[in-house]
Amino acid sequence: MKQITKYIVKNSLKRIFLYRACLVRLKMMGVEKVFSYTLANETGVTSDQVRKDFSEFNIKGNKRGGYDINCLLEKMETIFHRNKDHNIVLIGMGNLGLALSKYSKFVQRNMNIVATFDIDPFKQKIRSDLPVYSMSRLKEIIDRFRVKVAILAVPEISAQQVADELIRYGIKGIVNFAPVLLKVPSDVIINNVNLCDELESVIYYVHNLIKADGLKNIELLYRDMKY
Amino acid sequence: MKQITKYIVKNSLKRIFLYRACLVRLKMMGVEKVFSYTLANETGVTSDQVRKDFSEFNIKGNKRGGYDINCLLEKMETIFHRNKDHNIVLIGMGNLGLALSKYSKFVQRNMNIVATFDIDPFKQKIRSDLPVYSMSRLKEIIDRFRVKVAILAVPEISAQQVADELIRYGIKGIVNFAPVLLKVPSDVIINNVNLCDELESVIYYVHNLIKADGLKNIELLYRDMKY
DNA sequence: TATATTTTGTGATTTGTTTCACATCAAATC
DNA sequence: GATTTGATGTGAAACAAATCACAAAATATA
Numbered sequence: 001m002k003q004i005t006k007y008i009v010k011n012s013l014k015r016i017f018l019y020r021a022c023l024v025r026l027k028m029m030g031v032e033k034v035f036s037y038t039l040a041n042e043t044g045v046t047s048d049q050v051r052k053d054f055s056e057f058n059i060k061g062n063k064r065g066g067y068d069i070n071c072l073l074e075k076m077e078t079i080f081h082r083n084k085d086h087n088i089v090l091i092g093m094g095n096l097g098l099a100l101s102k103y104s105k106f107v108q109r110n111m112n113i114v115a116t117f118d119i120d121p122f123k124q125k126i127r128s129d130l131p132v133y134s135m136s137r138l139k140e141i142i143d144r145f146r147v148k149v150a151i152l153a154v155p156e157i158s159a160q161q162v163a164d165e166l167i168r169y170g171i172k173g174i175v176n177f178a179p180v181l182l183k184v185p186s187d188v189i190i191n192n193v194n195l196c197d198e199l200e201s202v203i204y205y206v207h208n209l210i211k212a213d214g215l216k217n218i219e220l221l222y223r224d225m226k227y
Numbered sequence: 228m229k230q231i232t233k234y235i236v237k238n239s240l241k242r243i244f245l246y247r248a249c250l251v252r253l254k255m256m257g258v259e260k261v262f263s264y265t266l267a268n269e270t271g272v273t274s275d276q277v278r279k280d281f282s283e284f285n286i287k288g289n290k291r292g293g294y295d296i297n298c299l300l301e302k303m304e305t306i307f308h309r310n311k312d313h314n315i316v317l318i319g320m321g322n323l324g325l326a327l328s329k330y331s332k333f334v335q336r337n338m339n340i341v342a343t344f345d346i347d348p349f350k351q352k353i354r355s356d357l358p359v360y361s362m363s364r365l366k367e368i369i370d371r372f373r374v375k376v377a378i379l380a381v382p383e384i385s386a387q388q389v390a391d392e393l394i395r396y397g398i399k400g401i402v403n404f405a406p407v408l409l410k411v412p413s414d415v416i417i418n419n420v421n422l423c424d425e426l427e428s429v430i431y432y433v434h435n436l437i438k439a440d441g442l443k444n445i446e447l448l449y450r451d452m453k454y
Numbered sequence: 455t456a457t458a459t460t461t462t463g464t465g466a467t468t469t470g471t472t473t474c475a476c477a478t479c480a481a482a483t484c
Numbered sequence: 485g486a487t488t489t490g491a492t493g494t495g496a497a498a499c500a501a502a503t504c505a506c507a508a509a510a511t512a513t514a
Contacts, residue, residue: 011471013431017424021406035491043408047491048473055493063479064491079431086430099326105406105423111430148433151426173433175426179248179332181270189432191425196332197244198420199378199402203313203338204240204306205416206375206400238501262461274461275503282463290462290509459512467504474497483488 012053018043019050020076027069035066086111087145089171091162092154093118093132096177100151101130114145119158135165142169149173156180163190239280245270246277247303254296262293313338314372316398318389319381320345320359323404327378328357341372346385362392369396376400383407 022042026034036054037047054061059075061067077083090101090113100106101116116132118124125132133141141147150171154162159178166174173189176182179197182190249269253261263281264274281288286302288294304310317328317340327333328343343359345351352359360368368374377398381389386405393401400416403409406424409417 010428013428014424017421017427018408037491046473051491051493052472061492062481063493064481064489066491080427081430081434088426095326095329099322100422102322103422106426109423109427111423111426149426149429172436173429175429181245187436189429189436191429193420193422193425194244195327195330195420196336196338197241198418199315199333199338199376200244200307200336201237201240202376202400202402202416202418203308207308209399209414209416236501264461273503275505276501278461278463279502288462289511291460291511293461455514457512457514460510462507462509464507465505467502469502470500472497472499475495477492477494479490479492481489481491484486 012056015043015045015049015053016057016076016079018045019053020073023069023073023076027073032069033066034069034072036061038066082110084110086149087114087147088112088149088151089114089138089141089145089147089166090116090151090153091118091135091138091166092152092177093120093123094153094155097151097153100153113151114147115141135162138165139169142166142171147171149175152176152178154178239283242270242272242276242280243284243303243306245272246280247300250296250300250303254300259296260293261296261299263288265293309337311337313376314341314374315339315376315378316341316365316368316372316374316393317343317378317380318345318362318365318393319379320347320350321380321382324378324380327380340378341374342368362389365392366396369393369398374398376402379403379405381405 019039022039023034026038026042035047036050039050040047043050054067057075057079059067059072061072088106088111090097093101093116097116097118101113106113113130115137116130117135117138118132119135121134123132124134148171150166150173152159152162152166152174156178159176159180160182163174163176163182163184167184167188172187173191174182174184175191175193177193177195179194181192184190246266249266250261253265253269262274263277266277267274270277281294284302284306286294286299288299315333315338317324320328320343324343324345328340333340340357342364343357344362344365345359346362348361350359351361375398377393377400379386379390379393379401383405386403386407387409390401390403390409390411394411394415399414400418401409401411402418402420404420404422406421408419411417
């Protein structure tokens with residue numbers, strides 16, 4: 001039997017994350033029900049968009065009654081496999097790697113960095129809250145913790161080589177902070193986070209914004225930056 | 228006279244950055260000319276897309292002769308105002324802020340963090356390569372260095388308040404690492420970078436990938452993750 | 455110099471995404 | 485219980501982005 005998987009594109013996924021964050025906040029405030037337009041207002045999209053996004057994920061509400069926040073959050077937990085823990089490895093303990101290894105929000109969302117790796121022997125610390133191993137132990141750790149996803153924070157010069165290694169050991173998804181396009185098999189997911197580009201886009205838009213004048217235009221320009 | 232500004236959406240902007248990185252690499256290798264399909268191959272898009280993107284930015288090549296790499300890079304420098312320096316302030320010197328303040332690639336692209344700020348007096352270091360000021364000096368520094376863009380790496384609880392302050396002092400663009408949707412006037416550009424979401428999308432896709440089987444589907448899924 | 459070849463640049467077409475509009479249903483009101 | 489109200493859910497329409505296809509131009513070749 002062939003399973004039909006619904007393919008979700010990045011933008012609607014990002015919006016779903018947005019809705020979820022908003023729902024968590026509302027729940028903490030004691031709210032129990034939301035309407036599509038509540039979420040829309042909070043997140044800056046239209047209510048149609050909210051409903052369409054939900055429908056894409058097969059999330060149902062009650063006609064006239066809106067959506068029950070608890071149900072909604074539970075459904076999302078299932079969709080995003082939040083019920084189980086996810087083991088992650090982090091490669092590269094430079095400035096950025098170090099910061100990411102200490103980033104507490106990953107843990108809050110059940111994404112646990114089980115080990116970090118660096119080629120520099122001076123950075124390797126086994127007896128610590130979060131161990132920094134030598135690369136030679138990569139396979140062992142990936143196997144032991146059944147790791148499928150890695151964060152790559154190594155210099156661009158070694159990014160491809162490290163990615164190859166990760167994939168050889170069974171990694172299927174990489175958040176890549178090195179500013180290079182990794183060449184990987186088609187069954188491996190790469191999500192590139194390019195900090196320079198993020199900053200530079202803002203600079204570019206700000207420059208154009210200063211040149212522009214009409215509000216309508218600004219909204220147009222802004223469109224894709226929202227989430 | 229009303230200036231017509233061409234509005235570029237995020238995706239084509241990201242692709243242009245991709246092309247540029249590729250051109251820089253090719254130039255270092257001594258290559259002088261490229262064809263749209265060369266760039267396309269290197270960056271994983273189609274050659275039509277490359278040409279369409281260039282045409283959007285009014286970048287012209289030579290029929291049959293392709294594009295001269297130097298011209299291309301020069302044109303891009305103009306488009307992205309790479310000729311002049313861009314002064315940036317960084318607010319929040321926690322783990323992430325610290326890492327960003329040391330991120331050397333910003334400087335390589337003429338984006339200079341001129342000062343950083345933190346409310347914690349223990350983090351404030353005036354006599355250092357990159358000063359860490361108290362928030363009380365924010366206005367002074369923004370004025371002195373004519374800063375228009377800020378990096379926000381403060382805890383989510385204070386993000387909105389700090390953003391308000393930045394905007395009050397004339398900041399027009401913010402790269403926001405706090406996982407909150409900032410409410411800002413429509414003439415201010417916000418670019419949200421949500422590290423958790425980036426990691427979680429990969430986990431989500433990897434899970435679905437493991438369930439999926441056909442290569443065609445995988446490519447579909449992968450589509451939006453590329454750049 | 456004429457012809458063939460190759461690549462750009464861009465309308466036309468296709469494909470994908472968002473918005474619109476309304477049938478459908480559930481709750482509230484009478 | 486009938487009627488009104490107000491929200492969902494989803495095809496249809498509108499809009500946006502990517503791909504196609506080919507004219508135009510520059511170079512290579514004869």
